[in-house]
Amino acid sequence: MTKVFNIAALAVAATAPLHVKSPSGEPLYADAERKLPILIHLYGPGSEIAGVIESRQTSRTYKRMQDNDGKVTAATREERITETSQDLASLTARFENFEYQPDGATEPLTGEALFRAVYADQSLGFITKQVVKFFGDWGNFSAASKAA
Secondary structure, X not given: OOOOOOHHHHOOOOEEEEEXXXXXXXXXXXXXXXXXXXXXXXXXXXXXXXXXXXXXHHHHHHHXXXXXXXXXXXXXXXXXXXXXXXXXXXXXXXXXXXXXXXXXXOOOOOHHHHHHHHHHOHHHHHHHHHHHHHHOOHHHHOHHHHHO
16 A cells, blocks of 8 residues: 555644744844743634635725726725734734833733734834734744744
């Protein structure tokens, strides 16, 4: 009998941590000893939530076309920021070792409000770009990437 490879061995993990980097590309830590990495735990591209978000994005595109007599129309800057922050917040399982307290807030945000606020803050756009890039690479969710 011929031995065959069980492709299920390559199944990706449901979540993976992204070590956030500064705008200059340095890995960020919450402490001076560099023992507490600043992490964002994301649901992977093979997760159920990723499928929901993909459907939501497709629906938005068709709605925009419908609202514009069948013409492909780009989202406004404000719509793009809102939609991106909503989608990435849905893909975020949790933040680790950091908080966000916007100006005027009496205490740090939590949960999905926290995720949306960070992704919508254009002065923190370097985080959003890292999350989008990380999510787009299935290899980040593989067993091999966890061992590294």
